[in-house]
Amino acid sequence: MSYPAKYDTLLDAQTWEFIRKTESFYPPDAVGLGVADQRKVYDKMCRAFNAPHPPGLEVHDTTLDHIPLRHYRAAKDAPAQVLYLHGGGFVVGGLESHDSVCAEISARTGFDLTAVDYRLSPEHPFPQDLDDAVHAAKAQTGKPLILVGDSAGANLCAAVSAALIGAKDAPVGQVLIYPQLGATEVTPSMAAHANAPMLGAADCGYYASIRSAQNPKTVTDPRFSPLCAASFAELPPTVAISAECDPLADDAALYCAAITAAGGRALHIQEAGLVHGYLRARHSVDRAKSSFTRIINAVSTLARGEWPTV
Template sequence: MTTDYSALIDEQTWAFIERTNSFYPPDSTDDSVARQREVYNTMCRAFFSQYPGSVSSTNKFVHTAEQRIPIRVYEKSDSDPEAICLYFHGGGFVVGGLESHDDVCAELCDATGFRIVSVDYRLAPEHLHPAAFLDCLAAFEHVASTCELPIILCGDSAGGNLAAAVTHHVRRHERAPVGQVLIYPGLGGETDQGSYLTHAQAPMLTTRDTLYYAEIRGGGFNWSNDPRFAPLNDKDFNGLPDTIAISAECDPLSDDGRDYCNKISAAGGKALWNNEPGLVHGYLRARHSVDRARASFRRITTAVHLLGQGRWPGQL
């Protein structure tokens, strides 16, 4: 199935795609993991924006019995945080870290006034599933035990998967998250239907890419029935917090956000799905150069802010 992206994607977004591909070609999954990380880090540095003036960050660690997990805590100097937002970065569970989403977290802190905690979870293939999930869960447990503020979970792409997985796991915790915001999340949808077919050859992320990352993360084992790996396949959607999923139209993952929100709504929960017209996977990096991405980032920060205050947006 072929989609005419010339009719969907505007000039600004094409410029963003071309700039990204100049660092990170679409077939880069054929490179070694070390090379993929090198290219991804170079690309992220090229898109890096300076911190807003009132935001600062501190590197810390979450200690578990087995290891220590690096985290970065963002604070806004001129406001007392009303909530704390745990942020899990994207990167297919293979690339990314504290640096790749540093400016995104700083701007999220500035827009909401919340304390933001970015988690440097372990990556595959050195650390297979459920390593990333366990690190994110440990970060949640740390925040829940050391802070009285309401907790929001947020993440993009792979990080959206991890946010949902942790939310499902801790929904009955006494400090359960009050909300979650998932940005173009991959949640374990069927890859032989829907957007996985319609946008199989989408710019920035293909269906082949999603299969590659799932294979690497799972070590070749089929984890599709494990909600820690594929939250969309959980058998229980009761008791989940208010949820907002924001997808990109030109992305094989777009239906995952829709289907996930539909399951929460069917179970009696509150969920809202936005499918951003003409945008592509990874558009957070385009928030300063593409009008559509800038508007979407405002919707994302508004969603985090409202849910952290215990408010429901109705629409974004």
């Protein structure tokens, strides 16, 4: 594929190699693929970026009612619990697509981590994905809870945090990685990076249409689009990390600004020269590796009731 010339300057050689490797899994007619085929391609692509589990990590699967979960344990007496909600536009992805990411977060923080295989659209449109995420979060009791998610999963984290305001076991923090939060207007990043590598404006519209079952009223529901909330008060301390070359970059900035304006604590980190989906590049792209370390630091410090440094 060809992209606007500005990305030749914004992106380094390592990032371009990551982009080309990702694109190599998608056939020329990828736009016309059905959902089942999209999932197969996505899962195969994600497997190509998997890394071995860190040594000493215990991993096992369970089911919470109808929801498959995968649990990661790096230490016997972990001081905190992470709930991880994966990306994939609410349409693709699952326990396997983000397995090595979750394993490394658990190992590097020393925290227990539970990954959630929430139901996907179009078979299970909104709010069934959110219902699963809230149910899984409520089941995590006894330790400080940190919500972590990327892209669509970050959207679910923000919606879960809002749903659990005032709850006994509400999360003590959330880390949102290149979040999709439902800005209702065309943001500067959406306009500037409408044709960015890895994710474009048309892709964002496609996934929103599937998740909403093409119901325009759903799009302004704050559970669907956290940026549409009437209030951002009482949300947990938040770190939102965006990629510079991503149409969704401004969602993170707007969300953090709204929390801060409401008297809360939020930090937006914009990662220069990175693209949507860069978690998979954490072992091959130096910029992504550095960002992943900042993500680990954010998760660790929020769980201790401290504030991350950048």
